Amino acid sequence: MxxxxxxxxxxxxxxxxxxxxxxxxxxxxxxxxxxxxxxxxxxxxxxxxxxxPFDDFPKTHFQAIMKYTDFFWVNEKHDTIQLMGNELRIMEDDFYIKFKTQKKQEVVISKKDYQKFIYNNVLALYYEDEWLINCDSFQHYFGEIFQLNNCQQVIGKDRFSEFxxxxxxxxxxxxxxxxxxxxxxxxxxxxxxxxxxxxxxxxxxxxxxxxxxxxxxxxxxxxxxxxxxxxxxxxxxxxxxxxxxxxxxxxxxxxxxxxxxxxxxxxxxxxxxxxxxxxxxxxxxxxxxxxxxxxxxxxxxxxxxxxxxxxxxxxxxxxxxxxxxxxxxxxxxxxxxxxxxxxxxxxxxxxxxxxxxxxxxxxxxxxxxxxxxxxxxxx
Incomplete structure (x- = not known):
């Protein structure tokens, strides 16, 4: 019709x-x-x-991945420690995002760097069973902020797609x-x-x-x-x-x-x-x-x-x-x-x-x- x-x-x-x-x-x-x-x-x-009207919910897929992906790193003891995620987010504006880490430390990252990281390292993983990211790729953008000594793996967790x-x-x-x-x-x-x-x-x-x-x-x-x-x-x-x-x-x-x-x-x-x-x-x-x-x-x-x-x-x-x-x-x-x-x-x-x-x-x-x-x- x-x-x-x-x-x-x-x-x-x-x-x-x-x-x-x-x-x-x-x-x-x-x-x-x-x-x-x-x-x-x-x-x-x-x-x-x-x-x-759900004003705070992202209106694009890219924005949803940015907001609702949690990131963890695995150390040499195979401990999994959360780095970033929506529940750890305490502030965001047009230029910066502030997180409170599991160790109660506040870290600020460049929103522009975060966008580049998602685009270059996460988007291509969307349909993979696991979002596994090379530690060096993560450190390239955030190495001065997160000291990931003996990092074995960075893992992304999709928190929105199931809905x-x-x-x-x-x-x-x-x-x-x-x-x-x-x-x-x-x-x-x-x-x-x-x-x-x-x-x-x-x-x-x-x-x-x-x-x-x-x-x-x-x-x-x-x-x-x-x-x-x-x-x-x-x-x-x-x-x-x-x-x-x-x-x-x-x-x-x-x-x-x-x-x-x-x-x-x-x-x-x-x-x-x-x-x-x-x-x-x-x-x-x-x-x-x-x-x-x-x-x-x-x-x-x-x-x-x-x-x-x-x-x-x-x-x-x-x-x-x-x-x-x-x-x-x-x-x-x-x-x-x-x-x-x-x-x-x-x-x-x-x-x-x-x-x-x-x-x-x-x-x-x-x-x-x-x-x-x-x-x-x-x-």
């Missing part, structure tokens, strides 16, 4: 490949079965980091789509378009922005699928208006993605409290029904119960779905514009490379095995 928000040239291009887009929109979910790094790209537990990186991932995929347009790489354009659409959809779901993502902390288990799947399944085709207007160019992508995520988070309390009140008010024997699906009897929310929940939310699910469609169109269009508006009529459909084909086959095989790596976010 996002295709029809686009200018004519883009509509023609995407309509030619709409089957591919539809088939591969679920690839990010399949990848959760293949990679332990995938699940965190679908959500961010904002409530872990404070309260709306989700959704807005950072949106920026990552947006850049990949822009580069695909710039390189006139049709398979990459289609894959990144499909995946960006998936992640933007996730960002519009309130329960993708909270630690209580499936109501497990409030005795509301299953509310994630109720909101995200069951209600649209019952009412979207019959009742929702998916004509959302034309795609617009987005100047500040980072702010745009964060706006989506923050708007979703502001709806979390309503999603949970309305359902909790309805469960108490609605006849218990009318809340769940049984349906045959692929020969399996499945317990699902009854239509009347789902309708009551949808009505009490005053069209929230429809609104977030239509806003998601608009956002996908905007970001596809924005990527094309940022790439210089290449002439899509001369783009030839290239076959997938052997490596790309192998990657998709491995993705499908991992999905069929049925074991999610990381958080199963939509029980």
């Amino acid at each position: 996002a295709v029809f928000t686009l200018p004519p040239d883009l509509i023609i291009f995407y309509k030619k490949h709409i089957e591919f887009l539809t088939d591969h929109a679920v690839d990010p979910d399949k990848r959760r079965y293949a990679s332990k790094h995938e699940a965190i790209r679908h959500y961010i537990d904002l409530d872990v980091w404070g309260k709306y 989700g990186i959704l807005p950072f991932n949106l920026m990552r995929v947006q850049k990949k789509l822009t580069n695909a347009f710039r390189n006139k790489n049709v398979p990459a354009i289609l894959r990144q378009s499909a995946e960006l659409g998936h992640y933007i959809g996730d960002a519009h779901v309130p329960l993708h922005t909270t630690e209580n993502y499936n109501g497990q902390m409030t005795n509301q288990n299953g509310i994630h699928a109720f909101w995200e799947s069951r209600i649209p399944e019952l009412f979207a085709n019959e009742e929702y208006d998916f004509f959302v207007g034309k795609a617009k160019y987005i100047e500040n992508k980072q702010d745009y993605f964060w706006k989506i995520v923050l708007e979703s988070h502001q709806l979390v309390d309503s999603v949970l409290s309305i359902e909790a009140a309805l469960v108490k008010a609605f006849p218990q024997d009318k809340q769940f029904c049984f349906d045959e699906r692929n020969g399996i009897t499945t317990r699902l929310q009854c239509r009347a119960f789902a309708k009551a929940y949808s009505d009490r939310m005053q069209g929230m699910v429809e609104q977030r779905m239509t806003q998601s469609i608009q956002a996908v169109g905007c970001m596809w269009y924005t990527a094309w514009v940022d790439a210089g508006q290449p002439d899509l009529s001369i783009f030839s459909k290239k076959e997938l490379t052997d490596a790309e084909r192998k990657e998709l086959e491995e993705l499908e095989n991992a999905y069929r095995k049925g074991e999610i790596k990381g958080r199963a976010h939509s029980n």
Whole structure:
């Protein structure tokens, strides 16, 4: 549906490949079965980091790594001693960061040096199981401040990723789509378009922005699928208006993605409290029904119960779905514009490379095995 928000040239291009887009929109979910790094790209537990509007939380991935990475060093006795970390941070401005060490000493480092250290020694380790840094590399930047005699190893500990990186991932995929347009790489354009659409959809779901993502902390288990799947399944085709207007160019992508995520988070309390009140008010024997699906009897929310929940939310699910469609169109269009508006009529459909084909086959095989790596976010 996002295709029809686009200018004519883009509509023609995407309509030619709409089957591919539809088939591969679920690839990010399949990848959760293949990679332990995938699940965190679908959500961010904002409530872990404070309260709306989360002004103190970093708005870029690089800033998050800077703020929420703890550093330790290992001496010749194999003792592990913390050097730096958010809990040890006592002051930060535009130029300096002050830490209190485990020995209660205060140390001040140059923020510029810290940024260089992270960029040159930590970013490349992000997807490694351990962030192991050479002692000499650490001493190059901070040797005059930290006297690490007989240092054996410096270790970085990621303290934020487990709580989700959704807005950072949106920026990552947006850049990949822009580069695909710039390189006139049709398979990459289609894959990144499909995946960006998936992640933007996730960002519009309130329960993708909270630690209580499936109501497990409030005795509301299953509310994630109720909101995200069951209600649209019952009412979207019959009742929702998916004509959302034309795609617009987005100047500040980072702010745009964060706006989506923050708007979703502001709806979390309503999603949970309305359902909790309805469960108490609605006849218990009318809340769940049984349906045959692929020969399996499945317990699902009854239509009347789902309708009551949808009505009490005053069209929230429809609104977030239509806003998601608009956002996908905007970001596809924005990527094309940022790439210089290449002439899509001369783009030839290239076959997938052997490596790309192998990657998709491995993705499908991992999905069929049925074991999610990381958080199963939509029980």
